[in-house]
Amino acid sequence: MNVTDRLINPVLEKEFRLRMRSVKSIVAILSYLVAMALLAFGFLYVTMNDYGMQAFNPERSQMLFYFITGSQMVLICFMTPGLTAGVISGEREKQTLNILLTTRQSSASIILSKLAASLSFMVLIVIATLPLYSMVFLFGGVSPSELISVFLFFLFVMVMLGAVGVFFSTMFKKTMVAVILTYGFTVVIYGFTGLFAIFLSAILPRGNMLAGYVLGTNPMGALLSLLNEDFSREVFGRASSLQIWHIFVPFYTLVTVLAILLSIRYLRPILRKPAGNGKQ
Amino acid sequence: MIEIKDLTKRYGSFTAVDSLTMDIAKGTVFGFVGPNGAGKSTTMSILATLLAPTSGSAKVGGFEVTEHPGDVRRLIGYMPDFFGVYDNFKTTEYLDFYGASYGLSRAERKKIIPQLLELVNLSDKAEFYVDSLSRGMKQRLCLARCLVHEPELLILDEPASGMDPRARIEMREILKELKLMGKTIIISSHILPELAEMVDEIGVIEQGRLIAKGRVSDIQQGMRANRVLHIRLLEREDEALAMLAEEPYVSMSYLDEQGIHLHFGGTDADQAALLGRLIGHGYRVVSYSEAQTNLEDVFMEITKGAKLS
Numbered sequence: 001m002n003v004t005d006r007l008i009n010p011v012l013e014k015e016f017r018l019r020m021r022s023v024k025s026i027v028a029i030l031s032y033l034v035a036m037a038l039l040a041f042g043f044l045y046v047t048m049n050d051y052g053m054q055a056f057n058p059e060r061s062q063m064l065f066y067f068i069t070g071s072q073m074v075l076i077c078f079m080t081p082g083l084t085a086g087v088i089s090g091e092r093e094k095q096t097l098n099i100l101l102t103t104r105q106s107s108a109s110i111i112l113s114k115l116a117a118s119l120s121f122m123v124l125i126v127i128a129t130l131p132l133y134s135m136v137f138l139f140g141g142v143s144p145s146e147l148i149s150v151f152l153f154f155l156f157v158m159v160m161l162g163a164v165g166v167f168f169s170t171m172f173k174k175t176m177v178a179v180i181l182t183y184g185f186t187v188v189i190y191g192f193t194g195l196f197a198i199f200l201s202a203i204l205p206r207g208n209m210l211a212g213y214v215l216g217t218n219p220m221g222a223l224l225s226l227l228n229e230d231f232s233r234e235v236f237g238r239a240s241s242l243q244i245w246h247i248f249v250p251f252y253t254l255v256t257v258l259a260i261l262l263s264i265r266y267l268r269p270i271l272r273k274p275a276g277n278g279k280q
Numbered sequence: 281m282i283e284i285k286d287l288t289k290r291y292g293s294f295t296a297v298d299s300l301t302m303d304i305a306k307g308t309v310f311g312f313v314g315p316n317g318a319g320k321s322t323t324m325s326i327l328a329t330l331l332a333p334t335s336g337s338a339k340v341g342g343f344e345v346t347e348h349p350g351d352v353r354r355l356i357g358y359m360p361d362f363f364g365v366y367d368n369f370k371t372t373e374y375l376d377f378y379g380a381s382y383g384l385s386r387a388e389r390k391k392i393i394p395q396l397l398e399l400v401n402l403s404d405k406a407e408f409y410v411d412s413l414s415r416g417m418k419q420r421l422c423l424a425r426c427l428v429h430e431p432e433l434l435i436l437d438e439p440a441s442g443m444d445p446r447a448r449i450e451m452r453e454i455l456k457e458l459k460l461m462g463k464t465i466i467i468s469s470h471i472l473p474e475l476a477e478m479v480d481e482i483g484v485i486e487q488g489r490l491i492a493k494g495r496v497s498d499i500q501q502g503m504r505a506n507r508v509l510h511i512r513l514l515e516r517e518d519e520a521l522a523m524l525a526e527e528p529y530v531s532m533s534y535l536d537e538q539g540i541h542l543h544f545g546g547t548d549a550d551q552a553a554l555l556g557r558l559i560g561h562g563y564r565v566v567s568y569s570e571a572q573t574n575l576e577d578v579f580m581e582i583t584k585g586a587k588l589s
Contacts, residue, residue, distance in 0.1 A: 010380035095364035103381035
């Protein structure tokens with residue numbers, strides 16, 4: 001087996017090939033770009049009419065960056081579960097999984113290849129939106145390092161949501177159930193954690209950091225803290241150097257690793273040695 | 281090649297496979313026969329490392345399926361009763377993917393794929409998309425896929441199900457070729473006559489229990505203990521029927537337009553003596569023959585006995 005054979009896992013190669021041959025993929029990229037472009041140009045259109053001016057105010061450039069980034073974050077939370085929650089259950093429904101499981105591919109290789117292929121497609125979509133960010137650079141106000149950190153954060157969220165999607169897809173036979181549960185998880189971490197943090201901050205005395213920790217499990221809260229350091233200070237207090245994303249990253253790294261490990265564990269049946277006396 | 285001992289698989293209170301014990305020697309073509317839900321597919325899934333047994337042991341090539349699933353997978357080619365194919369995959373790409381999944385190098389795959397397509401008569405469909413192939417072609421392609429890593433054992437669960445008669449014949453010819461290549465094959469089917477021609481041994485399974493196993497000819501021989509005799513006389517058949525009903529070893533007799541039918545439990549010598557007595561009573565015998573038992577009769581007879589017990 002040569003180096004190319006070793007580097008390119010067959011499951012990964014198959015996923016790339018099949019995904020890129022599908023018309024659905026092209027439609028997905030196109031729809032995503034159209035949605036993002038409409039949002040970005042809509043923002044420009046609305047802000048151009050501010051204060052009666054018929055031109056874009058360059059001081060709004062940073063706000064445009066935040067707006068595009070926030071919109072991208074929402075779209076990622078819509079797209080990633082849809083792309084990953086059917087990767088194993090879909091094979092099961094198509095009756096191709098059993099055949100794949102009798103090959104010499106390890107469970108880890110199948111799960112990681114499926115996840116990597118789905119995420120590669122999401123990365124491709126997100127990279128395809130880079131030209132939209134050029135509008136921000138046209139007016140200035142945002143550094144390339146900010147853009148890179150935002151993209152790394154997107155990647156992290158995609159891996160996390162993808163791992164959870166693959167986990168549900170492995171544990172449940174029906175893709176529909178896996179998709180619903182993955183979107184349910186997304187709604188909880190995007191919406192419920194945010195609302196709960198707001199509720200806690202309203203009822204708890206000032207200086208209590210519990211609301212901040214809960215907000216640390218919310219992707220939007222973490223993204224805001226990444227874009228604006230002052231946001232974390234408002235939550236944790238001026239004296240604290242703790243950033244919301246400092247909680248978010250380790251917490252969801254644990255969730256991601258756990259989801260991947262459980263998916264690998266339960267992809268194949270547990271072929272434990274039966275009891276020696278022939279009874280269980 | 282296969283050693284199964286006290287294999288049991290339960291789903292809650294339902295027992296799919298019940299203390300199954302059997303061996304299959306290397307190079308044997310073994311027909312696994314049984315009605316729907318008898319436990320054939322469950323047994324095959326356990327052998328293919330896709331299901332964990334509740335208790336008992338199953339070994340393939342000396343490897344316990346629960347302890348060395350990786351080694352077992354290397355030895356087997358598994359074709360499930362129902363399987364799907366990937367859309368947007370060409371026939372050669374389909375085989376190439378599975379070849380790579382079994383760890384074959386690019387050069388090895390390039391060499392073996394045309395040979396496999398030739399074996400299953402799909403060389404002219406090499407560049408066709410898999411989902412555009414007919415069901416029979418897909419079945420043959422799946423069989424080629426089973427062979428891509430040159431396994432020693434083929435586990436074929438209803439490989440000819442849903443095929444038209446022509447496709448069945450083609451599949452049977454391929455299996456005969458594989459038998460000549462010395463592969464050990466375990467094959468299940470509802471269509472018993474199609475198994476009869478190619479299997480060395482059959483195992484009859486019902487309600488998870490193996491109720492008969494052995495060479496087809498041996499089982500048929502065993503059934504001769506209760507053979508059916510067919511007698512045609514030139515005249516006086518009613519009279520002869522009354523006489524035959526009184527004869528020893530005759531358990532049942534009836535007359536129809538084809539002649540007299542007797543269920544006879546005697547030996548070959550008793551059968552010859554019966555003919556002698558018929559002629560001795562002055563009956564003019566046109567034909568005196570034993571009804572041929574095929575695999576279907578064997579199956580019906582054995583499973584009838586199992587149900588009664």
